[in-house]
Amino acid sequence: MTSRARRVRPPAGRPVTMNDVAAAAGVAQSTVSRILNDNALSVRVSPATRERVLAIADELGYRPHPIARALRGAPTMLIGAIVRDITDWFFAATIEALSSRARAYGYSVVLAHASAAADEALRLTAVLEARHCDAILVLGDFRGEGRLAEDLRNLRVPVIGLWQGSEERGRPFPIIGVDNRTGIRAAAAHLVELGHERIAYIGADRLGDMEERQAAFLGYLDETGIELRQDHVQLVPNTIDGARFALSALLERAPGPTAIVAASDVLALGLNRAAFDRGLRVPDDLSIVGFDDIPQTAASVPGLTTVRMPIPEMVEAGLKIGVGGDRWSGDGRAPRVVFQPSLVVRQSTAAPSSRD
Amino acid sequence: MTSRARRVRPPAGRPVTMNDVAAAAGVAQSTVSRILNDNALSVRVSPATRERVLAIADELGYRPHPIARALRGAPTMLIGAIVRDITDWFFAATIEALSSRARAYGYSVVLAHASAAADEALRLTAVLEARHCDAILVLGDFRGEGRLAEDLRNLRVPVIGLWQGSEERGRPFPIIGVDNRTGIRAAAAHLVELGHERIAYIGADRLGDMEERQAAFLGYLDETGIELRQDHVQLVPNTIDGARFALSALLERAPGPTAIVAASDVLALGLNRAAFDRGLRVPDDLSIVGFDDIPQTAASVPGLTTVRMPIPEMVEAGLKIGVGGDRWSGDGRAPRVVFQPSLVVRQSTAAPSSRD
DNA sequence: TTGTATGCGTTATCAG
DNA sequence: CTGATAACGCATACAA
Numbered sequence: 001m002t003s004r005a006r007r008v009r010p011p012a013g014r015p016v017t018m019n020d021v022a023a024a025a026g027v028a029q030s031t032v033s034r035i036l037n038d039n040a041l042s043v044r045v046s047p048a049t050r051e052r053v054l055a056i057a058d059e060l061g062y063r064p065h066p067i068a069r070a071l072r073g074a075p076t077m078l079i080g081a082i083v084r085d086i087t088d089w090f091f092a093a094t095i096e097a098l099s100s101r102a103r104a105y106g107y108s109v110v111l112a113h114a115s116a117a118a119d120e121a122l123r124l125t126a127v128l129e130a131r132h133c134d135a136i137l138v139l140g141d142f143r144g145e146g147r148l149a150e151d152l153r154n155l156r157v158p159v160i161g162l163w164q165g166s167e168e169r170g171r172p173f174p175i176i177g178v179d180n181r182t183g184i185r186a187a188a189a190h191l192v193e194l195g196h197e198r199i200a201y202i203g204a205d206r207l208g209d210m211e212e213r214q215a216a217f218l219g220y221l222d223e224t225g226i227e228l229r230q231d232h233v234q235l236v237p238n239t240i241d242g243a244r245f246a247l248s249a250l251l252e253r254a255p256g257p258t259a260i261v262a263a264s265d266v267l268a269l270g271l272n273r274a275a276f277d278r279g280l281r282v283p284d285d286l287s288i289v290g291f292d293d294i295p296q297t298a299a300s301v302p303g304l305t306t307v308r309m310p311i312p313e314m315v316e317a318g319l320k321i322g323v324g325g326d327r328w329s330g331d332g333r334a335p336r337v338v339f340q341p342s343l344v345v346r347q348s349t350a351a352p353s354s355r356d
Numbered sequence: 357m358t359s360r361a362r363r364v365r366p367p368a369g370r371p372v373t374m375n376d377v378a379a380a381a382g383v384a385q386s387t388v389s390r391i392l393n394d395n396a397l398s399v400r401v402s403p404a405t406r407e408r409v410l411a412i413a414d415e416l417g418y419r420p421h422p423i424a425r426a427l428r429g430a431p432t433m434l435i436g437a438i439v440r441d442i443t444d445w446f447f448a449a450t451i452e453a454l455s456s457r458a459r460a461y462g463y464s465v466v467l468a469h470a471s472a473a474a475d476e477a478l479r480l481t482a483v484l485e486a487r488h489c490d491a492i493l494v495l496g497d498f499r500g501e502g503r504l505a506e507d508l509r510n511l512r513v514p515v516i517g518l519w520q521g522s523e524e525r526g527r528p529f530p531i532i533g534v535d536n537r538t539g540i541r542a543a544a545a546h547l548v549e550l551g552h553e554r555i556a557y558i559g560a561d562r563l564g565d566m567e568e569r570q571a572a573f574l575g576y577l578d579e580t581g582i583e584l585r586q587d588h589v590q591l592v593p594n595t596i597d598g599a600r601f602a603l604s605a606l607l608e609r610a611p612g613p614t615a616i617v618a619a620s621d622v623l624a625l626g627l628n629r630a631a632f633d634r635g636l637r638v639p640d641d642l643s644i645v646g647f648d649d650i651p652q653t654a655a656s657v658p659g660l661t662t663v664r665m666p667i668p669e670m671v672e673a674g675l676k677i678g679v680g681g682d683r684w685s686g687d688g689r690a691p692r693v694v695f696q697p698s699l700v701v702r703q704s705t706a707a708p709s710s711r712d
Numbered sequence: 713t714t715g716t717a718t719g720c721g722t723t724a725t726c727a728g
Numbered sequence: 729c730t731g732a733t734a735a736c737g738c739a740t741a742c743a744a
Contacts, residue, residue, distance in 0.1 A: 015512055017721060028731045033723060046729060066488055067432075068721035070423045071736050078466070078488070086455050087651070092448050099442055099467050109467045110434070111455050132422055132434070132488070156371055240654045269655040276657040295443070298596045299625040301632040301657045373737060384715045389739055402713060424737035427720050 016062045025049075025056045032057070036064070070132075079107045079323065080133035080157075082148070084140035086113045088238060089266050090309075093294045094139055094162070097315045105323055107134070133157055135322030137315075141165050141208035158328065160318045165208015166338070174321050174328050174335045176314050180209055183307040183341035184216035187261050187289045190305070190343055192224060194351045196259040196287060200232035202246040202271065203263030207238070213263045213291065232257055236267075243270025247278070258352040259287035265294045265306055272300060272348065283350035293344055303346030310339050372418045381405070381412045388413070392420070426488075435463045435679065436489035436513075440496035442469045444594060445622050446665075449650045450495055450518070453671045461679055463490070489513055491678030493671075497521050497564035514684065516674045521564015522694070530677050530684050530691045532670050536565055539663040539697035540572035543617050543645045546661070546699055548580060550707045552615040552643060556588035558602040558627065559619030563594070569619045569647065588613055592623075599626025603634070614708040615643035621650045621662055628656065628704065639706035649700055659702035666695050 018036070022029040027049060035045055035053045070076045079102050083091045099109045110133060138161045142148050152159050152173070159173040166177050191199050201217045203210045214233070221228045234249050236242035243262070250256055262268035268290025272282055280286050282302060290297070290306035297304040317337050320326040328335055374392070378385040383405060391401055391409045426432045435458050439447045455465045466489060494508070494517045508515050508529070515529040522533050547555050557573045559566045570589070577584045590605050592598035599618070606612055618624035624646025628638055636642050638658060646653070646662035653660040673693050676682040684691055 015721095019721080029721090030723085030725095030732075031730060033721095034730085037723085044729070049730085065721050067423055067426045068736090069723080071427050071720090071738095072722050072724085073736070074722085076423075076488075086452050089652075092452065095451075095467075096442050096448065099469060103469070111451075111465045111467065113455055113459070132432070273655050273657055273659075296445075296652055296655065299629050299652065300655070301629055303629075371737095375737080385738080386716080386740075387714060389737095390714090393739080400713070405714085421737050424720090425739085427722095427737080428739055429720070430739090 015065065016060045017065070018062070021053065021057045021060055021062050024060060025053045027053060036062075075134045076132050077107050078110050078133045079319070080110045080112060080136040082136060082138045082142075083111065083113045084142060085238075086111065088140075089294050089296055090264060090292050091139055093292075094311055094315065096295075097312045098137065098139075098319075101312065101315050101319055105319055107319075107323060135160065135319075137162060137318050137322065139163060143208065158322050158330075160322050162314060162318050163209055165212055166336075171334060174337075176317050176321075176337045176339070178209070178309055178314070178339045178341050180212035180341075181216040181219075183291060183309075183343075184213045184261065184263075185220045186341070186343040187291065187305075187307050188217055188220045190345065190349065191259045191261065191287060191289060192226065194259075194287065194349060196352050197226060198232070198255060198257045198259070199226065199228075200234070200250050200257035200260045201263070202234045202236060202243065202250070202260060202267055204238040204242070204267070205235045210238075210263050217261055229253075238264055238266055240266065240270035240273065243267045244274040244277075247271055247274040251278075257286070259289070259349070262288060262290050265290040265292040265297055265304065268304055268306065268348070269296060269300055272302075272304065282348050284353050287349040287352070289349055291341075297346075300348070302348050305346045305349040306344055307341045308344050309341055314339055371421065372416045373421070374418070377409065377413045377416055377418050380416060381409045383409060392418075431490045432488050433463050434466050434489045435675070436466045436468060436492040438492060438494045438498075439467065439469045440498060441594075442467065444496075445650050445652055446620060446648050447495055449648075450667055450671065452651075453668045454493065454495075454675075457668065457671050457675055461675055463675075463679060491516065491675075493518060493674050493678065495519060499564065514678050514686075516678050518670060518674050519565055521568055522692075527690060530693070532673050532677075532693045532695070534565070534665055534670070534695045534697050536568035536697075537572040537575075539647060539665075539699075540569045540617065540619075541576045542697070542699040543647065543661075543663050544573055544576045546701065546705060547615045547617065547643060547645065548582065550615075550643065550705060552708050553582060554588070554611060554613045554615070555582065555584075556590070556606050556613035556616045557619070558590045558592060558599065558606070558616060558623055560594040560598070560623070561591045566594075566619050573617055585609075594620055594622055596622065596626035596629065599623045600630040600633075603627055603630040607634075613642070615645070615705070618644060618646045621646040621648040621653055621660065624660055624662065624704070625652060625656055628658075628660065638704050640709050643705040643708070645705055647697075653702075656704070658704050661702045661705040662700055663697045664700050665697055670695055 018029050018032045022032045031045065031049065032053055035050050036057065081095060081098055083095065085091060102109050135158045138159060140163050161171065161173055161175045163177060164175050188199065201214060203214050231253060232250060234246035236246045260271060262271055268288050271288050275282050275286050282288055290304050293306045293308040297306060321328055321335065374385050374388045378388045387401065387405065388409055391406050392413065437451060437454060439451065441447060458465050491513055492515045494515060496519050517529055517531045519533060520531050544555065557570060559570050587609060588606060590602035592602045616627060618627055624644050627644050631638050631642050638644055646660050649662045649664040653662060677684055677691065
């Protein structure tokens, strides 16, 4: 250890910059920069200075300043997730999958939920912070939030929509969705095959995917000639309590349904709990089939028959388009990817009991 | 509209900067800057130029560049959340609460989960991106991730730990926790009052809070003179499947427990489902009490007796210390806030059935 | 009242 | 091989 080996720590209380390292090493700051990112550089530095600078950088505890890098145009390695309602278990599961998958790409996730009291200022905020991000995933349907759509349109970063419903209104960004029609028809067909004849539907209003599921349900019953009472279609908030409310409405006029198709697992699980609270046994007195296959179904008593949504695969597809190999150039038609759901039969569905 | 009214849009394909606005308005960039943040400025600009510049900024669609601002030292309005396991429903609920509360402060949340395959590089990443943030909340116990702790220590931003367990090892940052002892004793006392005598415990290993709960449970049984069989304490992963495994183990040697204290709701819900799959009725054959009162309990059949964790309040306290009015100066002892949990009795607990 | 100049921490392009 | 120097977009002390 030479007499010069002990170097002056720059005044603690301030992060160590390249300048500090350069000063301590007696070289130019640009030299430090070159050494510290030697990856794709054409110029080479002498092993001697490299060693020295690296050692000093380490000793001083130098850490690159991501914001300064970002200002220079480097990617921020941040993915923005604009989510309609983070309290919705479905979107929670989505964020979980997104966060996990994003990490595989080296990205982290910035949450911006626009839900509920989404007044103008907040929508703007969500968009402003978006400029921190390398890509934005819009999770869920944001119809009615006209301003958000417009803000997104003016953004410089790629935007990918997931679960936006399938309407083709010339959206300027890629969309990833699911074949709701196939999913719902599988669910309804399953109930019909079990022998149910009074099948109800509960869903939520104003949400693209939900509306498609409702239409698919009505279409299927129509085709198969099964009668559907008007009051056996209930539209409620997509919550546990919403489902409770829906069940009350469905049972108001006898005979009630022997089976219910719920447009989401949240509603299905809420239905299941509400049925229990009313003393109805599932599936003996009431069959329930959900949609999404969220992780919460693993704790459901009884196990929930549902339509599996390939959440991880869909998120992965979104990442590929946003920051991965499938990046969309922005030319021509925005790509649309549609995934196929599949029925998962568990214990919440059975043949209608004979006493009906 | 004068002949000069149509101004040249700066070459689309690049965000509009203050310079663009300045050029279009024929003023200096600094003037634009002054006008655009007129808040606490001592200097005044002429109403004429102000009008003009504002109009042009609007016309050009100027948006401030948050990264440039951040480089100048402005807060990023980002809160980092380092979470041990985002698939854990408890932490999912925490993130939900955090995201909601943070918005009230004008902040968004950056997720960085360090879980599972947390190799060195990733830990560093988590810390690097941290410099984007104005504060960091560490959710859950990270013992064993020694490097993370060290990295956090060197950080320039305030760090607040939540649910780290209560050990007082001279941590250099504020901690917010819950009184595990009181919570577990309330749960156990409830079962004892119902008449249970064979009470088991299941929890997870290596987690600060979990260990405290276990110790509290053992201590309580000891005090009240209730016998505890060695194999009636099961340590498993904090998952639905972990609980399933634990139940198998608990029932291996007759007589099995008539009641189980689970160290988390995830375990309790898993237990409930596993009991159902084995044909055990809850609470008739088996009483279950959980810990946390996560939102998923609202869908549980039957309703889960549990110990309520004041998640929103705790998150709020963390935000107050990190970015709110209770900011910690860094001097003296780091503050510790301990919240009190409370028992919520629902349907998963009852007196042991007489056939036992 | 407004313009000029400087710096925040990097990276990149020049010269030397 | 290395050292100046100029951006990146913005805020601000200082000069006019």
